[in-house]
Amino acid sequence: MKIVIDQDRCVGAGQCVLAAADVFDQRDEDGVVVLLDALPPQESQSQVEEAAARCPALAIEVVAE
Template identity: 55%
Template sequence: MKIEIDEEKCIGAGQCVMSSPETFDQREEDGVAFLLEESPAPERRARVREAATLCPAAAITVVEDH
């Protein structure tokens, strides 16, 4: 799994951080999300998918391994 955040789309709602705080955080100055890890461990992947689904701006893209 690989995660991407479109910073231009991010509105700083923080749903990603609440869903998966091990993977996402927000910048202090503007609240825009950033990644703590681009490729999360298998046990964190369900929460990352949930975070992408909950993002109100659809700023998170999850690319699954094949």
């Protein structure tokens, strides 16, 4: 699993951080998503997929490898 984020689409809702705090964070100045781990362990897959599904701006893409 590989994660791709589009910071330009991010609206700073923070749903990704709530779903997968080990993988996502937010910039302090504007709340835009920050990817902490582009290749998280397989055990995190369900949380990462939930984060992508919760994103109101569809700024997170999960790519199967």
